[in-house]
Amino acid sequence: MDNRGLWKTRVVTIYEVAARAGVSASTVSRVLNGAKVSAESERLVRAAAEALAFTPNRTARRLRGHSSAVIGLIIPDIENPFFTALARGVENRARAAGYSVVLCNTDEDPDREATYLDIAVAEHMAGVILAPADDASDVSRLVAHSRPVVAVDRSLARADVDAVTVDNRAGGRSAAESLFAAGYRRVACITGPSSVETAQLRMAGWRQAASRHTGSAYVEELLRYADYRVEGGRQAMAELLELPDPPDAAVVANNLMAAGALDALDDVGLAPPAFGLAVFGDLPFASFGRRGIRVVDVPARELGEAAAALLLDRIGGDASPARTVVLRALEQR
Amino acid sequence: MDNRGLWKTRVVTIYEVAARAGVSASTVSRVLNGAKVSAESERLVRAAAEALAFTPNRTARRLRGHSSAVIGLIIPDIENPFFTALARGVENRARAAGYSVVLCNTDEDPDREATYLDIAVAEHMAGVILAPADDASDVSRLVAHSRPVVAVDRSLARADVDAVTVDNRAGGRSAAESLFAAGYRRVACITGPSSVETAQLRMAGWRQAASRHTGSAYVEELLRYADYRVEGGRQAMAELLELPDPPDAAVVANNLMAAGALDALDDVGLAPPAFGLAVFGDLPFASFGRRGIRVVDVPARELGEAAAALLLDRIGGDASPARTVVLRALEQR
DNA sequence: GAAGTCCATGAAATCGATTTCGTCAAGGAG
DNA sequence: CTCCTTGACGAAATCGATTTCATGGACTTC
Numbered sequence: 001m002d003n004r005g006l007w008k009t010r011v012v013t014i015y016e017v018a019a020r021a022g023v024s025a026s027t028v029s030r031v032l033n034g035a036k037v038s039a040e041s042e043r044l045v046r047a048a049a050e051a052l053a054f055t056p057n058r059t060a061r062r063l064r065g066h067s068s069a070v071i072g073l074i075i076p077d078i079e080n081p082f083f084t085a086l087a088r089g090v091e092n093r094a095r096a097a098g099y100s101v102v103l104c105n106t107d108e109d110p111d112r113e114a115t116y117l118d119i120a121v122a123e124h125m126a127g128v129i130l131a132p133a134d135d136a137s138d139v140s141r142l143v144a145h146s147r148p149v150v151a152v153d154r155s156l157a158r159a160d161v162d163a164v165t166v167d168n169r170a171g172g173r174s175a176a177e178s179l180f181a182a183g184y185r186r187v188a189c190i191t192g193p194s195s196v197e198t199a200q201l202r203m204a205g206w207r208q209a210a211s212r213h214t215g216s217a218y219v220e221e222l223l224r225y226a227d228y229r230v231e232g233g234r235q236a237m238a239e240l241l242e243l244p245d246p247p248d249a250a251v252v253a254n255n256l257m258a259a260g261a262l263d264a265l266d267d268v269g270l271a272p273p274a275f276g277l278a279v280f281g282d283l284p285f286a287s288f289g290r291r292g293i294r295v296v297d298v299p300a301r302e303l304g305e306a307a308a309a310l311l312l313d314r315i316g317g318d319a320s321p322a323r324t325v326v327l328r329a330l331e332q333r
Numbered sequence: 334m335d336n337r338g339l340w341k342t343r344v345v346t347i348y349e350v351a352a353r354a355g356v357s358a359s360t361v362s363r364v365l366n367g368a369k370v371s372a373e374s375e376r377l378v379r380a381a382a383e384a385l386a387f388t389p390n391r392t393a394r395r396l397r398g399h400s401s402a403v404i405g406l407i408i409p410d411i412e413n414p415f416f417t418a419l420a421r422g423v424e425n426r427a428r429a430a431g432y433s434v435v436l437c438n439t440d441e442d443p444d445r446e447a448t449y450l451d452i453a454v455a456e457h458m459a460g461v462i463l464a465p466a467d468d469a470s471d472v473s474r475l476v477a478h479s480r481p482v483v484a485v486d487r488s489l490a491r492a493d494v495d496a497v498t499v500d501n502r503a504g505g506r507s508a509a510e511s512l513f514a515a516g517y518r519r520v521a522c523i524t525g526p527s528s529v530e531t532a533q534l535r536m537a538g539w540r541q542a543a544s545r546h547t548g549s550a551y552v553e554e555l556l557r558y559a560d561y562r563v564e565g566g567r568q569a570m571a572e573l574l575e576l577p578d579p580p581d582a583a584v585v586a587n588n589l590m591a592a593g594a595l596d597a598l599d600d601v602g603l604a605p606p607a608f609g610l611a612v613f614g615d616l617p618f619a620s621f622g623r624r625g626i627r628v629v630d631v632p633a634r635e636l637g638e639a640a641a642a643l644l645l646d647r648i649g650g651d652a653s654p655a656r657t658v659v660l661r662a663l664e665q666r
Numbered sequence: 667g668a669a670g671t672c673c674a675t676g677a678a679a680t681c682g683a684t685t686t687c688g689t690c691a692a693g694g695a696g
Numbered sequence: 697c698t699c700c701t702t703g704a705c706g707a708a709a710t711c712g713a714t715t716t717c718a719t720g721g722a723c724t725t726c
Contacts, residue, residue, distance in 0.1 A: 013682055024706045029684055038704065055474065058455035060682035062392050063711045070452065078436070079417045087411055091438060095445075100452055103411070103436035105424060112428075119403065119433055122391035123456070141388065346712055357676045362714055371674060393712035396681045 012054045021048035032056060062124050067147075071099050071311065072120040072128045074113060077228075078105040080256060082281050082300050083131060086152065089304025090129055097312050099126060108133045117141055127311045129304075132156055134195050148314035152307040154197045155324065162314065163324045164307045168198050171296045171329035172205020175251045175278035178294055180213045184249035184276040187214070188222035190236040190261060191253040199228070202253040202280060222247050226257055233257025237264035249276025255283050258293075280329070298329050345387045354381035365389060395457050400480075403433050404644065405453040405461045407446060410561075411438040413589055415614050415633050416464060419485065422637025423462055430645050432459060441466045450474055460644045462637075465489055467528045481647035485640040487530045488657065495647065496657045497640045501531050504629045504662035505538020508584045508611035511627055513546045517582035517609040520547070521555035523569040523594060524586040532561070535586040535613060555580050559590055566590025570597035582609025588616050591626075613662070631662050 014032075018025045021044040030037050031045040048054075062068055071094050075083040091101045102125075104116040113133045120128045121141050127148035130139065132155075139159050142149045148162075155163040172189075179187045189206040192199030203223065210219045224239060226232030233252060240247055241264065252258040258279040265275055272292035281298040306325050347365075351358045354377040363370050364378040381387075395401055404427050408416040424434045435458075437449040446466045453461045454474050460481035463472065465488075472492050475482045481495075488496040505522075512520045522539040525532030536556065543552045557572060559565030566585060573580055574597065585591040591612040598608055605625035614631040639658050 011682085014684095015682080025683075026685080026706060026708095027704085030705085033684080036704075041704080053474075055451065055454055057396075057682055058452075059392055059395050059457055060711090061684075063390075063396055063682080063713095064684045066684090068456075070456075072435075078411075078420055079414065081412065081414075084412045084417065087438065091440075100437070100448060102405075103438070104433070105420065105436070107424075115433060118388070119391075121388055123401075123403075124392055141386075344712085347714095348712080358713075359676060359678095359715080360674085363675090366714080369674075374674080390712055393681090394714075396683095396712080397714045399714095 011057060012052045014054075014056070017045065017048045017052055017054050020052065021045045067124040067126045069099050070123070070125050071101050071308070072104060072116070072123075072125045073101055074104045074106060074116050074120075074128060075131045076106050076108045076113075076133045078103070080228075080254075082255060082298065085300035086131070086304040086307075089301035089306075090308045091304075092301075093305045093308035093312070099312075106133050110134060110136065113137060121147060127315050129307045129311055130156075134193075148311055150307045150311045150314070152303055157197075160322045162310045162322050164303055164310065164327070165198075165324065166298055166303065166327045166329040168201035168329065169205040169208075171280060171298070172202040172251060172253075173209050174205070175280070175294065175296045176206040176209035176213075179249045179251065179276045179278055180209065182273075182276060185214075186218070186222060186245070186247040186249070187276065188224070188240050188247035188250040189253070190224045190226055190233055190240075190250055190257055192226065192228040192257075194225050196228070199225070199253055202251070206251045228254050228257060230256045230260040230263075233260030234264045235260070237261035238267070241265075241268055241270075250278075252277065252279045255279060255281040258283060296329055299327055302327060344390060345385045347387075347389070350378065350381045350385055350387050353385065354378045400457040400459050402431060403435055403456070403458050404641070405437060405449070405456075405458045406434055407437045407439060407449050407453075407461060408464045409439050409441045409446075409466045411436070413561075413587075415588060415631065418633035419464070419637040419640075422634035422639075423641045424637075425634075426638045426641035426645070432645075439466050443467060443469065446470060454480060460648050462640045462644055463489075467526075481644055483640045483644045483647070485636055490530075493655045495643045495655050497636055497643065497660070498531075498657065499631055499636065499660045499662040501534035501662065502538040502541075504613060504631070505535040505540075505584060505586075506542050507538070508613070508627065508629045509539040509542035512582045512584070512609045512611055513542065515606075515609060518547075519551070519555060519578070519580040519582070520609070521557070521573050521580035521583040522586070523557045523559055523566055523573075523583055523590055525559065525561040525590075527558050529561070532558070532586055535584070539584045561587050561590060563589045563593040563596075566593030567597045568593070570594035571600070574598075574601055574603075583611075585610065585612045588612060588614040591616060629662055632660055635660060 014025050014028045018028045021028065023041055023045060027037055027041055028045050031042050058068065073087055073090050075087065077083055087103055094101050106113040106116060110133050117139060118141060128142060129150050129152055130137065131153045132151060137156055139149050139156060139161060143159060151161055151163040153165060155165055176187050187210055189203055191203040194200065207219060221243065224236035226236040233256065237260065240250065250261065252261050258277065265271055278294035278296060280296045282295055306327065310325065347358045347361045351361045354361065356374055356378060360370055360374055361378050364375050391401065406420055406423050408420065410416055420436055427434050439446040439449060443466050450472060451474060461475060462483050462485055463470065464486045465484060470489060472482050472489060472494060476492060484494055484496040486498060488498055509520050520543055522536055524536040527533065540552060554576065557569035559569040566589065570593065573583065583594065585594050598604055611627035611629060613629045615628055639660065643658065
């Protein structure tokens with residue numbers, strides 16, 4: 001049947017090192033793990049290990065009951081700078097504690113996510129930080145194996161696990177309010193997929209502010225659901241601009257869609273601040289073009305750091321009830 | 334000493350499944366691996382496995398001699414869209430062949446790179462695709478364990494391994510030539526660290542064109558080495574603009590530095606096409622601001638796909654001599 | 667009905683490092 | 697000089713799944 005992974009290789013074992021050093025395997029193991037051995041044995045073992053280019057086989061080591069010093073970080077879109085910044089935060093914290101981080105990209109696909117979650121269990125990773133693809137993500141496998149999990153960015157409705165999120169509703173409200181305060185009259189909203197929690201909350205914040213200023217009747221026509229991607233943002237903005245009574249400003253729920261929206265604006269000769277724009281998350285590599293854009297600072301790196309800190313606690317044995325950490329996300333400029 | 338990874342967990346073993354199903358462990362294993370068993374046994378085993386939420390322990394499975402269906406992708410900067418696009422390419426190809434991909438970020442740090450290479454060996458990954466942090470990257474561990482490695486973006490001087498690169502020199506030349514052809518007279522160059530191959534080659538291409546048009550004497554003062562990051566690009570461009578006889582155009586060796594350079598230009602009220610700019614690699618999320626910029630298309634995704642294809646060949650047992658695939662990189666617009 | 671096949675299945679060996687347990691010798695106390 | 701402690705270290709069990717090998721029963725075949 002399937003013959004993947006048959007790359008059998010000749011590896012140097014601890015027994016060969018032991019033989020060459022003239023000691024037992026136990027002694028080699030002790031040297032490797034810093035247990036008490038005579039200086040002479042230690043010297044012999046190290047010399048033999050060096051000579052044979054011996055690398056202990058982690059697979060075997062782990063089988064004896066330990067988990068690896070690797071943390072899995074599962075994100076929905078590796079090409080989104082928000083998630084890479086988050087990854088950076090996780091890495092900083094994890095590395096400081098001696099853990100390595102491996103990234104898995106699900107492309108917003110629940111199947112891929114499930115695969116990676118299985119891998120995390122099967123590989124005995126020390127823990128997993130998950131930015132869920134959608135709100136149906138199933139972490140029961142992890143939980144069943146009592147492996148620590150922390151949800152980040154979006155929370156997991158189904159499961160009772162730690163989570164780190166930002167205050168999306170307040171962010172949305174503050175973004176909209178700041179546009180009204182600056183004098184814009186018709187503030188639209190381009191948000192993400194309706195199945196995604198952050199998209200709903202950011203939109204809800206906007207709606208709260210907008211219905212107060214504009215009157216509820218007009219609000220709905222200024223709302224567009226898109227896909228959190230560049231193309232979706234472009235499309236949504238193009239549609240809004242073709243309304244009989246088009247908006248003069250918009251809250252955009254993530255950075256990628258904002259890039260698309262800016263493109264669409266540019267197509268009709270508009271740009272901030274002539275058209276007001278408030279965006280969730282920084283637009284990387286574009287500081288030159290973003291003058292006049294209001295940015296709701298989504299502290300991606302801090303999110304990652306907080307998630308890693310929580311996870312490390314759990315790995316360390318903390319068994320207290322699940323916590324949710326909410327970071328602030330307020331309009332900045 | 335170190336008590337990391339002591340998260341001992343209670344796992345359901347194949348023996349418990351066997352006991353519950355009233356068969357032996359061997360039979361359970363056979364069911365799991367599709368070997369011949371009676372329909373009745375199969376039914377019993379599946380029911381028991383289901384009931385106990387049994388997940389086979391990959392660690393144990395692998396110990397028996399197999400490697401995992403996981404490919405490691407080691408990149409120097411996860412926040413650089415070039416590498417994330419490359420990752421996307423690798424993933425596409427790998428997933429199609431049934432492999433999962435885990436990403437490791439070295440932050441251009443050789444130590445971190447070494448750690449991840451060790452992990453790849455120790456975790457018995459099926460193979461590794463490496464975008465080397467610098468030209469001294471040491472893959473001997475992998476080679477010693479005869480685990481397939483493919484270098485991507487930059488080649489490995491020391492080791493005899495497969496590589497996929499782009500024709501950087503030709504790209505640099507073409508970028509510079511196109512600026513001269515458009516009428517710019519003094520074309521500067523902002524390139525990456527001198528220890529990085531791509532930086533040297535891109536610069537070499539520019540130099541070739543520039544010394545022909547400008548005369549060798551003037552070329553060197555228009556060359557700046559930076560760090561492949563935004564801030565470095567900004568700084569380098571700022572310096573160039575303060576020259577007594579400043580350039581009127583520049584070739585910038587990667588996308589991040591270009592963002593910085595655009596910023597620096599903007600600070601003095603310049604922008605393309607008043608100041609000519611040719612950049613290696615796309616500026617993502619900035620299409621609205623990049624009108625007039627010439628882009629040397631570095632086919633990141635294709636690079637990843639080609640690397641994955643090569644690696645999969647090797648994993649499949651191909652033992653032919655090391656190959657180097659060179660993709661084209663020419664000025665586009 | 668005896669001899670030979672085939673097949674499902676279980677017992678046990680195996681992968682490589684860790685860890686428990688017991689041994690043996692050196693050193694200290696009485 | 698004997699008894700006990702202490703410490704280094706080797707033999708063997710262990711982790712969980714795979715795989716080889718042996719066994720016993722069902723089924724053919726002459």
